[in-house]
Amino acid sequence: MDFHYIEDIVKLEGERTTIKGWLQNKSSKGKIQFLWIRDGTGIIQGVMVKGEVSDEVFELYDQLTQESSLEVTGIVRKDQRAPGGYELNLSDVKIVQIAQDYPITPKSHGSTFLFDHRHLYLRSKRPRAVLKVRDELIWAIRSYFYKNNFVLIDTPILTGAVGETTTTLFETEYLNEGTAYLAQTGQLYLEAAIASFGKVFCFGPTFRAEKSKTRRHLTEFWMVEAEEAFYDNEENMDLQEDLVVYFVDWILEKCQKELKELERDISALEKVQKPFPRISYDEAVEKLQKAGSDIQWGSDFGGTDETILTKMFERPVFVYDYPKVCRAFYMKPHPEREGVVLCADLLAPEGYGEIIGGSQRNDDYESLKKRIEEENLPKDAYRWYLDLRKYGSVPHSGFGLGVERTVVWICGLSHIRESIPFPRTIYRLYP
RNA sequence: UGGGGUGUAGCAGAGAGGCAAUGCAUCCGGUCGUUAACCGGGAGAUCGGAGGUUCGAAUCCUCCCGCCCCAGCCA
Structure with missing residues (x-):
């Protein structure tokens, strides 16, 4: 396989690896951007710092939406600030598909709405x-x-x-x-x-x-x-x-x-x-x-x-x-x-x-x-x-x-x- | 099948006769470490439907529709 699962991330510290999954959410602080990727076995934080990745990849962030499917590649790094203790220092992001207006936003919803979806x-x-x-x-x-x-x-x-x-x-x-x-x-x-x-x-x-x-x-x-x-x-x-x-x-x-x-x-x-x-x-x-x-x-x-x-x-x-x-x-x-x-x-x-x-x-x-x-x-x-x-x-x-x-x-x-x-x-x- | 409640923007949610708040999502701008981020700006609603009362209805009345909760039946 040309990718790894998030559950195995601990074993891959220091290595370059590819994760395939869905974008659970993202957050931008200007020159540093975070992607939270879910692959079924866990969730990992991907980090992109301006200047450390190509501008081309850095700018892909703007296109990404909640629940878009993607493949990301980066180096596994232990970091206290990351949820779960490990993160992926991204070098490449490949979009599989851009999700359009995913209805379940990260806020509260009623049960009828949730079960309709x-x-x-x-x-x-x-x-x-x-x-x-x-x-x-x-x-x-x-x-x-x-x-x-x-x-x-x-x-x-x-x-x-x-x-x-x-x-x-x-x-x-x-x-x-x-x-x-x-x-x-x-x-x-x-x-x-x-x-x-x-x-x-x-x-x-x-x-x-x-x-x-x-x-x-x-x-x-x-x-x-x-x-x-x-x-x-x-x-x-x-x-x-x-x-x-x-x-x-x-x-x-x-x-x-x-x-x-x-x-x-x-x-x-x-x-x-x-x-x-x-x-x-x-x-x-x-x-x-x-x-x-x-x-x-x-x-x-x-x-x-x-x-x-x-x-x-x-x-x-x-x-x-x-x-x-x-x-x-x-x-x-x-x-x-x-x-x-x-x-x-x-x-x-x-x-x-x-x-x-x-x-x-x-x-x-x-x-x-x-x-x-x-x-x-x-x-x-x-x-x-x-x-x-x-x-x-x-x-x-x-x-x-x-x-x-x-x-x-x-x-x-x-x-x-x-x-x-x-x-x-x-x-x-x-x- | 009974009893109670509810329906307002994509979602959540105020307003209870007199210009339809606000937050999230979305769009634009900003921010070097976030954890449901933050700051500034923009757009988006014939208020579930049909009648009625009224100078004026999201708001009051009648009927209909959807959903939620409780009871019965049971795992």
Whole structure:
């Protein structure tokens, strides 16, 4: 290659090198001019002093605009005054393309404007930091499952009428087979795969056509789901706890720079250590009522309830054993309590709320069949799922973790749209 | 789908019946070390749209449109 990356600049001190990238900003002091160049791996300051470069190159400065693409050549110099400690003493500047009126200026903008220009906004510092954390989070999760002998099972995105309940699904014509739905979970397919591999996971986009207009919802989001044969609800929680501690450690190790850029309180993340508190749904309701919530036993927590509850803890907290009425049909009934199912949600602390939903699955043919009938689900579509309870059914559990909500928590964001490169929300399909 | 709010120059943002501030971006000039630089000057707005009240409307009223926030649903 005839150029170097900014991340390698330290090794090149004293050498002449070429950097290719984009002009983040520039500044002129008359006889000395600065260019800040970004190449994807970092940012470096280029310096041109009148008399030390040819007049021809020095005057190119006037043509350069924010986000113009360029190739610059110069000698790498250590200098206290440079951001990052190193700068490039320029001898040559080649313009690749001049950007015309880049819309995102280095001043404040509203969120509507920024997300209308998401294709350009991706270049800004804050989105870069968030998306880097997202990337590391995904690597961490995959690494965890790989190390723990989970097998990746890619579940279908186009599905028939199977899913969790009757939440609104995106529909599309499917050749001669009628209507297909975009997947809202891969779980049922993972349950099929455990009899083959024991421990499996899937990682993909999921879709919900709910017209939610909150800071916690996207219509397209990424979910990692795991399913484990012979795990009960307790063991399922142990696994989730282990996974969360693993990826938080990973991010703390690899993303210091990004978390600092986002002004995240790192000490709050450092408190994410085992064991996580585990409270029953009954206890949670009691705590909430004492805190002034008007929640009644039998209903699910609202966003406000989750916020109140998680602010009571410094670590993520499990809430287990919810009423059957507010959970999905496939969860295993509690052996000793009528109307309660074996499940647990993991709520992130500091008010962030639910990031994982998990449960022990109903492994009994008759009782599951009855639940499917009770929920008025299309029986034919679930025939194969019921089959799994006929041929070597075993106790098993699993969970789903929302990638974006986890990114929101780790980065300390206030809106989920920042946690994904191109958010799809109720009113946004572009860019 | 409800409840609340908002819309003024490319962007951000004052003005709340009487000549539409200001900052950034842009254009011109200046400045030998900047970190969202600074100093001086110029240009840029039929105030979201359509009606109405008024001598006079960005400002008050009605309807429409866009967006934001909150709730529900959930990851």
